[in-house]
Amino acid sequence: MYEVVVAINIGIFTILALSVNIITGYIGQPTLGHAAFFGIGAYASAILTGKYGVPFLLSLPLSGLIAGFIGALLGLASLRVRDDFLAITTIGTNFVVVAIFQYVPFFGASFGLSVSPAFIFGMKITYVGYLFLTIFLITLTVLFLRKLEKSWFGLAMGGIRNNEGAAGSIGIDIKKFKVVAFILGTAIAGIAGCIYAHYMTFISSVDFAFATSITILSMAMVGGSGTIRGPIMGAIVLGLAPEVFRFAMNYRMLIYGALLIFTMRFQPEGLLGERSLLWTNINKLFKKTYSNKETESGIKNDNS
Amino acid sequence: MLLQQIINGIVVGSVYSLTAMGATLVYSILRILDIANAGAYALGAYVGLFSYVATDNLLLSFLIGMIAMGIWGIFVQKFLYLPLLGKSPLISLITSIGLFIFLGDFIRLWAGPQIKDFPADLKLPFSGIKTENLTIMSVWILVLLTTAILLLTLWYLITKTKIGLAWRATAQDLEIAKAMGINVNVVVAFNFFLGYSFAAAAGIMIGIMYNFISPTMGDVPAYKMLAIIVLGGLGNPVGAVVAAMLIGLIETLVGGYIGFFLPRDSIAFIAVIIILLIKPQGLFVRKNI
Numbered sequence: 001m002y003e004v005v006v007a008i009n010i011g012i013f014t015i016l017a018l019s020v021n022i023i024t025g026y027i028g029q030p031t032l033g034h035a036a037f038f039g040i041g042a043y044a045s046a047i048l049t050g051k052y053g054v055p056f057l058l059s060l061p062l063s064g065l066i067a068g069f070i071g072a073l074l075g076l077a078s079l080r081v082r083d084d085f086l087a088i089t090t091i092g093t094n095f096v097v098v099a100i101f102q103y104v105p106f107f108g109a110s111f112g113l114s115v116s117p118a119f120i121f122g123m124k125i126t127y128v129g130y131l132f133l134t135i136f137l138i139t140l141t142v143l144f145l146r147k148l149e150k151s152w153f154g155l156a157m158g159g160i161r162n163n164e165g166a167a168g169s170i171g172i173d174i175k176k177f178k179v180v181a182f183i184l185g186t187a188i189a190g191i192a193g194c195i196y197a198h199y200m201t202f203i204s205s206v207d208f209a210f211a212t213s214i215t216i217l218s219m220a221m222v223g224g225s226g227t228i229r230g231p232i233m234g235a236i237v238l239g240l241a242p243e244v245f246r247f248a249m250n251y252r253m254l255i256y257g258a259l260l261i262f263t264m265r266f267q268p269e270g271l272l273g274e275r276s277l278l279w280t281n282i283n284k285l286f287k288k289t290y291s292n293k294e295t296e297s298g299i300k301n302d303n304s
Numbered sequence: 305m306l307l308q309q310i311i312n313g314i315v316v317g318s319v320y321s322l323t324a325m326g327a328t329l330v331y332s333i334l335r336i337l338d339i340a341n342a343g344a345y346a347l348g349a350y351v352g353l354f355s356y357v358a359t360d361n362l363l364l365s366f367l368i369g370m371i372a373m374g375i376w377g378i379f380v381q382k383f384l385y386l387p388l389l390g391k392s393p394l395i396s397l398i399t400s401i402g403l404f405i406f407l408g409d410f411i412r413l414w415a416g417p418q419i420k421d422f423p424a425d426l427k428l429p430f431s432g433i434k435t436e437n438l439t440i441m442s443v444w445i446l447v448l449l450t451t452a453i454l455l456l457t458l459w460y461l462i463t464k465t466k467i468g469l470a471w472r473a474t475a476q477d478l479e480i481a482k483a484m485g486i487n488v489n490v491v492v493a494f495n496f497f498l499g500y501s502f503a504a505a506a507g508i509m510i511g512i513m514y515n516f517i518s519p520t521m522g523d524v525p526a527y528k529m530l531a532i533i534v535l536g537g538l539g540n541p542v543g544a545v546v547a548a549m550l551i552g553l554i555e556t557l558v559g560g561y562i563g564f565f566l567p568r569d570s571i572a573f574i575a576v577i578i579i580l581l582i583k584p585q586g587l588f589v590r591k592n593i
Contacts, residue, residue, distance in 0.1 A: 030394055077577075081584045084337060084393065088534040089580055091527055092573035099570035210527060214401055221398045253409035260402025265384060268395045 004127045008199060010239035011134030012192050017219035017231035018141050019188035024217065025225035026154065027181040028161030029078055030087040033094030034216045037067040037186040039208025040097065041193025043107055046115040046203060056118035060194050067190020068183045075182025079175050094210050101205035112204030115197045130199045137195070141188060145228050157181060222263045224270025233272045308438055309560050310553065315444045317552025318451040319510065321545040324529035325458070326503035332475045332539030333495045334385055335393065337530050340400040341503045342522035343407030348373040348504025349517045350415055353422055369508050370501035377500025378493045386492065404526060412519040419518045422511035443513055450509055454502065455545065467494055475539070524569070531576045535586050543588030551575065
């Protein structure tokens with residue numbers, strides 16, 4: 001049972017790390033307020049199902065839509081406010097959203113909100129059910145991202161990340177791509193929030209504070225931003241770290257901090273990033289057996 | 305009432321400006337959002353407290369705290385930030401967050417998780433002002449004076465000395481400064497020494513003002529000072545002071561005078577977001593580009 005709960009948590013954070021990666025990794029915009037959209041999705045679903053009787057299966061996409069809509073506003077702001085200024089704007093967004101959850105009675109204020117249990121086709125979802133639902137959504141997200149990476153859209157995002165001016169000069173509509181990247185990233189985070197709300201059955205504003213945003217971003221960066229495998233790896237490593245170091249209970253945060261410092265200092269591209277030690281060795285291992293893969297990874301290397 | 309709120313705002317603002325000055329200096333040279341500066345702020349307060357308990361001399365404990373954190377800053381830039389220079393700013397940001405988490409927990413393990421009293425027995429040569437509808441506590445005057453002295457020292461160092469000239473050149477363009485024969489490494493080390501000792505001074509100051517320190521005391525400054533340095537324009541020390549005063553005043557006036565339903569941290573951030581949407585480069589745009 002305990003293992004299932006840990007697995008669901010890691011799964012939800014995997015979705016979040018993958019979604020923040022669309023914004024920070026693919027198109028290279030700093031965002032430090034991703035937990036806000038995680039929270040918007042969670043609160044949206046809690047209110048839709050609790051107060052308006054919307055079925056869970058419908059509230060799942062709806063909470064994504066609502067988060068994505070507010071994410072679009074942030075995306076529009078990102079057209080005007082850039083780089084470090086944008087980073088601060090996203091931090092600010094996170095604080096304001098959390099404060100609204102905490103102080104507006106409609107959102108349960110400081111008492112938080114209890115969430116009604118979710119039913120699919122009349123059956124209550126168990127913990128194992130949530131695990132499968134999470135894995136299903138991760139698979140869906142990964143398939144979608146694979147498609148995205150290969151598409152014109154993915155290439156354009158890489159171009160904007162590497163050199164915005166150059167990308168604009170060859171006719172890429174930077175504004176459109178930035179806003180769409182924000183919408184996609186925040187909408188997926190909103191869906192993750194919906195699952196989180198129903199699985200926890202109780203949410204409060206603290207769950208979606210700035211610290212959570214940092215955790216999500218750290219996962220993407222530690223694993224290797226700009227890739228699909230990276231955020232998954234990061235979510236597993238940083239999600240498991242507190243469990244693995246349970247024997248050193250008192251030193252957990254110390255170890256967590258040191259883990260962030262050492263990964264970023266010695267593997268700045270992330271554990272599984274394009275030029276990281278681990279990934280290069282894995283590639284070498286496989287190149288011996290499948291040498292025809294070489295061309296594909298060659299193209300990818302130019303991108304980063 | 306309004307006058308009282310304005311004075312409160314100025315006191316809060318000057319504390320913010322002292323707190324944000326360390327991170328502003330770091331940002332001005334390396335363009336890093338240095339959250340770990342708030343770690344030095346908390347650690348500096350603890351070093352200050354312990355040396356005050358040991359020596360019973362406030363001025364001396366200020367100096368010990370500042371110098372200890374300054375040396376720590378030189379270590380941080382040498383082993384963490386300089387090797388990451390030129391990589392994505394998010395990488396150094398996550399590094400500095402990691403360092404901040406590490407330091408916070410280090411303090412908790414070292415000094416205990418509980419709040420510690422800062423038993424500063426202030427024998428101030430001046431007393432506070434208290435009239436019917438206006439209170440100025442003596443410790444506020446101390447805060448204002450200390451801030452003024454430290455900021456004036458900084459202004460003197462930057463504008464009147466030779467290393468200050470090198471600092472300004474490096475802040476404008478690190479590569480060109482290097483090409484002109486400035487020893488950039490020394491300037492960066494000097495910059496971190498200053499930045500981290502300012503953080504320590506701010507931490508000790510807060511400890512004296514509120515009479516206590518705790519391992520989590522750096523949490524709020526960690527993000528608020530980022531807002532201040534960015535609002536003040538890219539690492540412009542004067543801009544940071546103005547931005548800090550502005551945020552202090554807005555928080556106090558909107559929170560206390562108008563009465564807003566959200567807490568003061570979110571008032572500050574709403575103000576920052578509005579200002580950034582109007583002026584996307586912050587209040588004071590750097591002239592050189």
